[in-house]
Amino acid sequence: MAVQREWATPVAAGAFLLSAVTGVLIFFHIDSGLNKFVHEWLSWVLLGAVALHLVANFGGIKRHLVARRGQVLIGAFALILALSFFSPGGQKSEPPFAPPIRALSAAPLTTLAQVARLGPEQLRERLTTAGLQPTSDQQSLADLTGPDMRRQVQVMSSLFAVAK
Structure with missing residues (x-):
């Protein structure tokens, strides 16, 4: 044809x-x-x-x-x-959202709850719904997810989601 x-x-x-x-x-x-x-x-x-x-x-x-x-x-x-x-100067560039995600992921869960405007219990419920098992409010999201930034963003999306 x-x-x-x-x-x-x-x-x-x-x-x-x-x-x-x-x-x-x-x-x-x-x-x-x-x-x-x-x-x-x-x-x-x-x-x-x-x-x-x-x-x-x-x-x-x-x-x-x-x-x-x-x-x-x-x-x-x-x-x-x-x-x-190729990156200029051989630097590995990262997306602009990476540093804030890393900072929020390293913060204690109590701090993350405040930023998400949730009570600590609400935060724990949402983390459990996301398949994570928090055992202490002093843990960080990175402690629960490991270094996988994609997973951290997914979990944060569920934490910051506004109920409809």
Whole structure:
């Protein structure tokens, strides 16, 4: 089955429009509703549509790959992609939320209860519901979960959840 330009190009253009608009909204922190979900998941449509567009326009693509300008431009973007996997100065960067999560996880449960605006008993109930077994108010969340930050965030989400 030959890929038809009549639909491959409009699908690629539409998927690009969707990805570009939602990406700009996310970049400027003005996204709402399902913008982030749509951006992340429907970007797969963009990848597929661009692949089909490349197949449908393979002759033109070959001309660009043979021309010096095309090689330089594609090479430049490939280099930028490769460099994006490295941190400046060899530092391992962490997400900006990591230090506060680490600090809250290291605090005694009594402090965590105050921050979450819960009584100590409410905090213990929520921790038990989350599958943890606190034995002392002086324990920390890190004592209960270990060093797994993802687990700490999950538990904190349940602690800070507002009852509906």
